[in-house]
Amino acid sequence: MQITGTFIDEISHDIPHQNWGREEWDRDFGYMKAVGIDTVIMIRSGYRRFITYPSAFLQKQYGCYAPPVDLVEMFLELADKHGLKFYFGLYDSGHYWDTGNLQDEIDANRFVIDEVWKQYGHFKSFGGWYLSMEISRKTKGATNAFRTLGQQCKDVSGGLPTFISPWIDGKKAVMAATSQLSKEDAVSLRQHEEEWSEIFDGLQGSVDAVAFQDGHIDYHELEDFFAINKKMADRFGLQCWTNAESFDRDMPIKFLPIKFEKLRLKLEAARKAGYDKAITFEFSHFMSPQSAYLQAGHLYNRYKEYLQSLR
């Protein structure tokens, strides 16, 4: 199963920044292309006061800082140059995490979507939208909000595709800023299917693909969960992608590149389940030959050998 998409984690919650400039990004898009990646997904356009493009709206309304570089423009130009599709990730004001109220996210993004499409919609590589709030089964009440956001993205852009990347509430679903590695009260297969069927039912028509994060369950659980995900996606007319995490959740340093054997287990499970596409979180820190984590360059080499073995 080949990885054909990657997130770009500028505006990060938990991955230290590499401080790359245009030159490094240009080179990285080349490294991506060389292993078959055709899609880059900017994970979010902003989080609280940090934003990726000089949004007049967000600076005025949310007190956001003027960004030193227009990353959206840069990524789109580089995506054009390298022939990649670019997905735009919505803004996360952080208010939902503070108050439990999603209305604010809807209101903010109504403006963001319009603003962004007006400024950047003409780029050839602008290929879709990523509904960036990461949901899990506990966010069922949020289905309406996601449908609204997805619909808005489609309406403004002539129906460009949208996707979400939720997590499975498995044993490794713990906060990054704790020293814990796992928890006891993981979701069962049956609960997972019940709850996500309800969510997917509510999202029909406004979301085109679901890319479950693959790192919260144990490796021997992959097969069962992936089979259910595929079944549900088929039932509700969604494309079934896997978000193959290329960082290691099992280690005290949160987070460094994953051991290749683990990535391979996860990709193989997605292949067996008949998934439509694999994307990764994310190439530039965890798989790139120029990553500050040198393990990433070795992972790149191991992954290339794996691709060759598939031919």
Add this chain to the structure above:
Amino acid sequence: MQITGTFIDEISHDIPHQNWGREEWDRDFGYMKAVGIDTVIMIRSGYRRFITYPSAFLQKQYGCYAPPVDLVEMFLELADKHGLKFYFGLYDSGHYWDTGNLQDEIDANRFVIDEVWKQYGHFKSFGGWYLSMEISRKTKGATNAFRTLGQQCKDVSGGLPTFISPWIDGKKAVMAATSQLSKEDAVSLRQHEEEWSEIFDGLQGSVDAVAFQDGHIDYHELEDFFAINKKMADRFGLQCWTNAESFDRDMPIKFLPIKFEKLRLKLEAARKAGYDKAITFEFSHFMSPQSAYLQAGHLYNRYKEYLQSLR
């Protein structure tokens, strides 16, 4: 706002060692010089049993280990060579942290200051003293101790300048060896001003500059706190420096180089407040092109571009 000084964190509490020899330090002083750094500050001459120079006194009195290299001599020689000023950071026995009693630190450093000045005072680059114990508002009782130490440094060295680098008791003032990133009970602006006015009043004459660490408050709080710091410094005749932390306090890995955008926000806030000088903690791990953290080299490049944009 240009960074013109950096700590050197040999004898570290929380930053893993790079195991550099003289060759690497020589090269690093060159990298510093190239971006306008004129001052290096050895953060402490010792902590508990680990020391930076072969002090007969500390080995005998505190059971300190014989250091493999005389770092003080090496740094002074290299500072001479590169035309940098060297500040000497006092010894921290650790007893204060264990017992709450500062008398021991005063006693130990009385000897250290004499010993060091006798051995190294002749170096052209020996330019000042750093009162290395990091205080916050909770350490008000310690004002006398700091005055005594600062006075002693000045007396022995013909009045060489002294400075302190306290922290603001803000929301990010949490221990490095916990997984927490923030806390609830942060200090208010009013409390901050009241308590530090009292401390600065007690330090007059023995301390020449205060360099508040800039990483414990949120970015949108910088302007208000910096304005107060400058006002207080002016009132009590201190130079107002900023200690611009070049590591990222917002990430689970404690600590890797900061995102350039954040460093820029902090430097700009210091500039707007009319600060006298910017130093950083610290160049060699977090901003150096030869740092083991490759993000640091990219930060160096982004910072150089920023300097060029200021011209």
Add this chain to the structure above:
Amino acid sequence: MQITGTFIDEISHDIPHQNWGREEWDRDFGYMKAVGIDTVIMIRSGYRRFITYPSAFLQKQYGCYAPPVDLVEMFLELADKHGLKFYFGLYDSGHYWDTGNLQDEIDANRFVIDEVWKQYGHFKSFGGWYLSMEISRKTKGATNAFRTLGQQCKDVSGGLPTFISPWIDGKKAVMAATSQLSKEDAVSLRQHEEEWSEIFDGLQGSVDAVAFQDGHIDYHELEDFFAINKKMADRFGLQCWTNAESFDRDMPIKFLPIKFEKLRLKLEAARKAGYDKAITFEFSHFMSPQSAYLQAGHLYNRYKEYLQSLR
């Protein structure tokens, strides 16, 4: 005191993987050899479902994943090539950690030992066995199990040597996956001697060497603990090795390469106590010039200078 052995930490509990292929391992064995290492110890042949060689038994009986590479074969071939001795570390099913029952480890390894000796016993470099379960004083009840396993290794292989590498239950004996650095209830010298004498008594004849991990006590405690370890080893006819940890236990990032000064203190303590051999955990992450942690390459250089100074 020269380090002449190193663990190889493939199948790791807590050290992120470097994703090396055969080329990197070949080069690393060369780097080891160049500083006098004559022994490599594969720390464990498997942990739970991850294994180092395609064991039919473990895949069938324990649901282990088919490994992408036969690491045992590769390490033995490279050890042959570079003239190193290879020690094989036993399998750890993880069941003991879950249930407190060691019988399962004995049963599993009975098969593993036979299988491995049959498949790989002909390699010239196959030089011994490592009883991989890390025990401490709290595991006294396990003495029988270890005797059984050690005996089995010897019986099948014509008496090849075996060793263990327990930890001292000192102040730094805390879990890697917590943010803590130390604890209060450390073992006393007297308890340590009492309890380990009992354990060593039970292991006589089936274990040839004990290599206590040297990182759980403070540096000024090394001398006393090492003297007792040597005394006990002599009394019970064991070789006394030190497992010189080359990672730093005193830092919030768990774990990066150790400060050379600390490693030197530990090696010097082992030398003074008359230890027979020093091994390290472990060369490839923490001392290798090609480690992803660039501090390791500098440690390699400092260590080489130290070796030269001993001549």
